[in-house]
Amino acid sequence: MDPTILRPQHCFVLGLCSGLLSATAVAAANNVPQLITAAHEVIRVALRLGISVQQRGLLHEQVYISAEVGPGLTLSGSPSTLNDISQMLGAVQNCRKQRLPIYTAFHASHLHPPRMEDIVATYPILLRYGVSTFLSPSSDLPYPAANFAELLSQVVQEICQQPLVPLKAMKSIIKDVIEREVQPVQVTLLGAPNLEKFISWTLHDSGLTVVPEEPSSLIYFPTLETPPDAIAVVGVSVRLPGCENLEEFWNILRDAKDLHRKVPKDRFDIDLHCDPNGKVKNSSLSAFGCFIDRRGLFDARLFNVSPREANQMDPSHRRLLMATYEALELAGYRGAVGAEDQRVGTFIGLTADDWREYNISQDIDLYYVPGGLRAFGSGRLNYYSSGMDLRMQLIWPAPLVQQLWILHARLYCVEDVTWLLRKEQTS
Structure with missing residues (x-):
């Protein structure tokens, strides 16, 4: 200037x-x-x-x-x-x-x-x-x-x-x-x-x-007109090994931390499941990995979930609700003010049913189905937000997602959840 x-x-x-x-x-x-x-x-x-x-x-x-x-x-x-x-x-x-x-x-x-x-x-x-x-x-x-x-x-x-x-x-x-x-x-x-x-x-x-x-x-002021494919990322939330929020994630990257460690005892007994030589069937070659702390942490009252139902919920569903709520708060989203603000799209990727498969032979309770099925992950989020939910199981979703993107929502929640809970996944 x-x-x-x-x-x-x-x-x-x-x-x-x-x-x-x-x-x-x-x-x-x-x-x-x-x-x-x-x-x-x-x-x-x-x-x-x-x-x-x-x-x-x-x-x-x-x-x-x-x-x-x-x-x-x-x-x-x-x-x-x-x-x-x-x-x-x-x-x-x-x-x-x-x-x-x-x-x-x-x-x-x-x-x-x-x-x-x-x-x-x-x-x-x-x-x-x-x-x-x-x-x-x-x-x-x-x-x-x-x-x-x-x-x-x-x-x-x-x-x-x-x-x-x-x-x-x-x-x-x-x-x-x-x-x-x-x-x-x-x-x-x-x-x-x-x-x-x-x-x-x-x-x-x-x-x-x-x-x-x-x-x-003078100072350059960009025009208000933006390309139709322009995206502004206004709120981000993460739950990753070693970090519970975005600030902790950036600190890990800044300090170049190596977070891999031996499998904790509260996951499974790695001494019985590990074979470095690879001769034992269905065993792991390595005794190390990256693990999320406080994986069961969940504010049940915030989402009107009873303790009994929360105990049956897949941890990935719990973290999905918590992370989405936090991202919307950080974005300054206060709810729909007008008709234009009601156009909110959610794109959620869930890749496994580890929690359901892990508990299929355990105590089956009233909330077993909504607590473990993959489809209820996005369903819970949209139900809490009083919105519709359309679920599709696709191997190659890119073309369809591109068509859905043309619907021009005003706000998009784009999320991915991957939780590997069973020891068989490390084989």
């Missing part, structure tokens, strides 16, 4: 909605190191703000105008109420509507303000940062902040309480530019291109000459 754009002469900083936080960092920084420090604090504030606003909006259903940009309005409110209004507007001629990816109550003046001390900290370093002219998008006045900490507090208050009316700020900018006779006007983009177009059109309509910033001199 070109550092000269941080504090040029006759500069106005303007942001919209959550973009105000990014603009705050730019307004408070004199150089790139200060921008990085400010950006770190802005990220922390954004996280606290999101949590606070989400909790605040759960108790209200009133629809309100959260933004006015040109001839368009942004309506915010609970999903059920917005759906009703959307159906009503469908009968209005020349009324275009678009659903926005906003899931919390921003710019809501009728709601109580959040506790600012829970969102914005007052570190000494933040008090030393000055601010440039940063205009409020809901008025025609700059923020009356003496330092970065005060500016953050005022911006958070703006995001939570004040409806967006950026045209007021634009009128103030146009008036100042005309009085100073500063032309041409250069528009520097630090975010999505829609705001730049709105600003450029407004300035041009006022008779001002606008010179857009060259994209090569």
Whole structure:
């Protein structure tokens, strides 16, 4: 990024909605190191703000105008109420509507303000940062902040309480530019291109000459359009020998650990089953392998499973449920918000029935069938998530999986489970 754009002469900083936080960092920084420090604090504030606003909006259903940009309005409110209004507007001629990816109550003046001390900290370093002219998008006045900490507090208050009316700020900018006779006007983009177009059109309509910033001199922002086959991995969970989570797995790779060890006594008696010479039939050539610790660990209450049923469940089914739940949590998945979010596909590979075969001659209980059959692995997961389950046994599944992939689910859970429990598998 070109550092000269941080504090040029006759500069106005303007942001919209959550973009105000990014603009705050730019307004408070004199150089790139200060921008990085400010950006770190802005990220922390954004996280606290999101949590606070989400909790605040759960108790209200009133629809309100959260933004006015040109001839368009942004309506915010609970999903059920917005759906009703959307159906009503469908009968209005020349009324275009678009659903926005906003899931919390921003710019809501009728709601109580959040506790600012829970969102914005007052570190000494933040008090030393000055601010440039940063205009409020809901008025025609700059923020009356003496330092970065005060500016953050005022911006958070703006995001939570004040409806967006950026045209007021634009009128103030146009008036100042005309009085100073500063032309041409250069528009520097630090975010999505829609705001730049709105600003450029407004300035041009006022008779001002606008010179857009060259994209090569700024941070590169990829477009929102992505290839149809693009995949974003947003949540990962593992249960492997020597590790119970992704962090432990990376530590094993980093430290180049060798996890093979002698077969534990609680698996089977390797001294009776091992023949290094390979002369004894159905015996193992090696007494060593890699083994998963805490293989039976399972939170039965979380998945509404009784202790009696959990005791009969295949350990691979237990770990499948636990790992999937953890991956969705790490991905930030909160459940289906709209119709689009309900398109979730699960692709699960289960390769053996060791648990069923191992226990076929043991104590048969009520839950023997759902606890041991391979088909119930994916079935349990989809049943817990209130979804359908389609199971197929295939030797070469790639062509069929490719066709299923064309169904274009919004979220995919792709998993593989392989558990070798019987000593015969090592022969």
